[in-house]
Amino acid sequence: MxxxxxxxxxxxxxxxxxxxxxxxxxxxxxxxxxxxxxxxxxxxxxxxxxxxxxxxxxxxxxxxxxxxxxxxxxxxxxxxxxxxxxHHHHLVCSGCGSVEDFEASSQLEDSVRDAARRIARRSGFRIDRHLIDLIGLCPNCA
Amino acid sequence: MxxxxxxxxxxxxxxxxxxxxxxxxxxxxxxxxxxxxxxxxxxxxxxxxxxxxxxxxxxxxxxxxxxxxxxxxxxxxxxxxxxxxxHHHHLVCSGCGSVEDFEASSQLEDSVRDAARRIARRSGFRIDRHLIDLIGLCPNCA
DNA sequence: CAGAGGATGATAGTCATTCTCAAAACTCTG
DNA sequence: CAGAGTTTTGAGAATGACTATCATCCTCTG
The missing domain is CATH 1.10.10.10 (Winged helix-like DNA-binding domain superfamily/Winged helix DNA-binding domain)
Structure with a gap:
């Protein structure tokens, strides 16, 4: 590396x-x-x-x-x-702002890639990255 | 409203x-x-x-x-x-910072909800929102 | 209409981030 | 190794999005 x-x-x-x-x-x-x-x-x-x-x-x-x-x-x-x-995504606590990593299922990743392709074609954007955040409260803040 | x-x-x-x-x-x-x-x-x-x-x-x-x-x-x-x-998500231009809305397929939404449930169970987070951004360059910036 | 409580807006403050610039560290040549 | 030239570092100043302050203004109730 x-x-x-x-x-x-x-x-x-x-x-x-x-x-x-x-x-x-x-x-x-x-x-x-x-x-x-x-x-x-x-x-x-x-x-x-x-x-x-x-x-x-x-x-x-x-x-x-x-x-x-x-x-x-x-x-x-x-x-x-x-x-x-x-490849991972983020679990964000809206209470304290802390961030954890998580890995998405391949089904979810496929869906996102698919959506990105479709949107790119329709909107003219050149899409080169996606981002999925799950937002909530961590065990400490809940 | x-x-x-x-x-x-x-x-x-x-x-x-x-x-x-x-x-x-x-x-x-x-x-x-x-x-x-x-x-x-x-x-x-x-x-x-x-x-x-x-x-x-x-x-x-x-x-x-x-x-x-x-x-x-x-x-x-x-x-x-x-x-x-x-319910919608965001298409973000990394060049000029502008933001557009887009709607995700129900398949994508199902996958995300599914992932959220699984992660919540494993991590102890109480998840109450998700966020999907597609990031790239808008037609102007490309 | 009086008066109390909240809302407004100009201005001053806050604070994460960026800039500045002199000093330190590295690179290269002889 | 010396020394010139270049890059990096670090302390503090500057920037700028955002927040707090406070005198003034509105809007209700009685």
């Missing part, structure tokens, strides 16, 4: 510095998208401004993905699906 | 003032979620602070729904689905 990340960075004329590697390492270990404060806490040595700058850049070259929830305080970040090779 | 809105406001000890009615009227006419600047432009007489305050309140009593997109500048607002009686 490291190699693929280096490749994507290179395509954008960027290098894998130690801060960037630390960022990616934190995200790789987590099984859910993390907020900036969470990332900062997980690796104490990173400056907030550098975390923001590097996450933005890593998103541009397709290493990282930004997840925005309706309870709009902090954005969450995760590695992109084609790096983790783990 | 006006009556149902008045009822929901009353449940939260709120009245349907003329500004609030104007807000709802703007949203009712649109076939897609609108940003605050768009709402302000559609009805020139509304103060920005009042638009924000009333939209927040209307969301609390379940009249209006806030839509947040990843291209995170402005939030978009629409009437809730149980008022319009029109």
């Amino acid at each position: 490291r190699e693929r990340i280096v490749g994507r960075l290179a395509r954008g004329d960027q290098r894998l510095t130690s801060s960037r590697e630390a960022l990616v390492a934190v995200l790789a270990v987590s099984d859910r998208p993390l907020t900036i404060p969470e990332i900062g806490a997980a690796d104490g040595g990173l400056a907030v401004s550098s975390i923001y700058r590097n996450l933005t850049m890593l998103e541009e070259v397709g290493v990282v993905h930004r997840v925005v929830t309706a309870s709009g305080d902090f954005a969450h970040y995760e590695l992109t699906e084609d790096l983790t090779e783990h | 006006r009556e149902r809105i008045v009822g929901r406001l009353a449940r939260g000890d709120q009245r349907l003032t003329s500004s609030r009615e104007a807000l709802v009227a703007v949203l009712a006419v649109s076939d897609r979620p609108l940003t605050i600047p768009e709402i302000g432009a559609a009805d020139g007489g509304l103060a920005v602070s009042s638009i924000y305050r009333n939209l927040t309140m209307l969301e609390e009593v379940g009249v209006v729904h806030r839509v947040v997109t990843a291209s995170g500048d402005f939030a978009h607002y629409e009437l809730t689905e149980d008022l319009t009686e029109h």
